[in-house]
Amino acid sequence: MPSVESLTVNYDFLNEQGTFSEGDIVTGNVTLTLAKDTKVQSLFVKLKGDANVRWSEKRGDKTKVYSADTRYFKLKQFLTPEGSDETALPQGIHVYKFRFQIPPGSMPSSFKGSYGKIVYKIEAKLSRSWRMNDTAEKELVFISKFIPSLQSPMTPQSGSTRKEMGLFSKGHVEFEAVLNKKAFGAGENMELVLSVDNPSSKKVKPKLSLTKKITYYARGSTKSSTDEINKMVFDPIEQNTKKELKCVMEIPADQGPSIQNCDIIKLEYTLKVYLDISFAFDPEIIFPITILHSDVVSRFQHNVAAPSDFGGPSNSVFPPPAVSMGPYPVSPQAGGYGYPAAQGFSAPPPEYPGQPQPYAAPPGMYPPLPPTYEGYSNAVPQQPFPYGSGVSTSHLSPTGPPNHQPPSAPPMDPQSSSPSLAPPAYSSLPSAPLVNENFLSQGDKAPLE
Incomplete structure (x- = not known):
């Protein structure tokens, strides 16, 4: 009987159309179902965007093939500890949350034609010793907010x-x-x-x-x-x-x-x-x-950019839904089965009759892992996570996430009728590591996995 029953990946919609654009936040989960205790080398999830073309032309008795590839970005998060020789996962259902931010910059919309395509997708990969890799992927509908160099596009x-x-x-x-x-x-x-x-x-x-x-x-x-x-x-x-x-x-x-x-x-x-x-x-x-895209046309007409309250500025017109944790409160210190996912967490799935139940894991043993950036020369630092690292079903915090109160009014200066304003406090975000290779323009070079 195979150890891996299923590996799936899903993402959350930001708007009614299910589209994403530059700078948007992509959240979702990877679900791994194991029929028995299993040792794995690695489990990670990638978000990437690629364009490729291919066609052939016959000249006499010879056929010449033309092809080209361009990679726009690749972001990667390990869901089990990076660099570990093997990680033991128990039988049951393992659910890992992930969170990416699509880099800014000029990237084309999703496209599929007779001789080429532009595809943005999320891919999960499970590696084990002496076994074929298990993979799961799902495509995103990407709508570019790139504005062509038009002189007064709304004029006749x-x-x-x-x-x-x-x-x-x-x-x-x-x-x-x-x-x-x-x-x-x-x-x-x-x-x-x-x-x-x-x-x-x-x-x-x-x-x-x-x-x-x-x-x-x-x-x-x-x-x-x-x-x-x-x-x-x-x-x-x-x-x-x-x-x-x-x-x-x-x-x-x-x-x-x-x-x-x-x-x-x-x-x-x-x-x-x-x-x-x-x-x-x-x-x-x-x-x-x-x-x-209709969102861009609307912004031209109204000359207003739509802000977002989730993960910084967003290019989606529809307001993002509130982050729902379901009936399970989240502890930022807990780790899914002792192995926290980078920028994500592991949460209990719903119970279904006849399915194995999630394993009751020990408390978190490893600190959250930083994201791995590949294929983009100016990687954007991922925002802090509102829901922490991996979460085990048996070590949930009895309290939910903290309530954020609005800031109180500034104190009044007794010698003045106007309030004395103190400079706001800023928290510095960690800088993302830079990479040496730039995939923004690869020409005929095939993209890496």
Whole structure:
């Protein structure tokens, strides 16, 4: 009978959409179920973000493969003591809490295409002597708050063009188009005003086409695809006629945000406004369209950044839920089965009939372990944990976390009508260790695990 019955990883949502962004806090738990007492070399959890592309091209009898990888960050926490040869874990259900902060910086949104993907995920790994590693992973939906270098993205953009009809027709045609802005959210309507002056001998038909182009880059080569995602056709405008059209085109809600901050994958949108003229080249106006996450569009419109009360500034619009410890109070000194998880704790899972019950562990034997930073040159120090280290089910504190009272009003100066303000006291946070290797731009180098 195998020693490991199951290894799972889960994370908590910060908002109704279940998305994360730069600087957000990721909390969750790793659950290990053992059928018998087991010795393990290590148990750890990683949070990482990677982009990779791959495609092949056949030239004659040979097939050439193009691939590239970029790592944005990797954070790691050991749930059993780091550097220990073996750690004995008893039979039962072991639950470890973890807590990460996604680094700041320009990172692209989650994406999956025909020849590449951008994936952010949490991965737990259990290593044992003379055994295959047990792994569990779960992907995060990452929405980038990167703002493209747009000049006044909420202001209109316009264009105009003129075309001479040529040998087979007389006169010319000219038109002007004004689009209400440059940046939109998925599912939002684009508003366009189109003015057409047709003093020619031919009728013309106005058309709109919204297209999406994906480009993959690897080893100096590119692979691209273009798809039309929406289209509108208007009635013809007769000869010697002027007409103004006001139209609304919806951006499909299932379209992902534009990707302009990834060196191996680019996702672009364009709106083409043109006049369909028979037996002639069609005059056209091209508007570049930037699709942003709805949170970013809302901030542009209101010019307000939404603060967060959990783990410092957050990029999520929805307020984070209160941290719930359930019916179990938490002691910051206790350790899950005597081995505290770095930046997390071990808590009792709910009881289910027929399942082994959690092991009653001895008190904590090791101090909390610091986080391990990999793959990011300017690692962000993790915030202090509101719920301490690992927690054993048999050594819970009889009291809950302390209640934080609001600061009292400053004392009044008897010689003045205004209160005398004392400088606030600040607590210094420990600095995160720096790493020597920078994974922000690896080119063709495959990312580490």
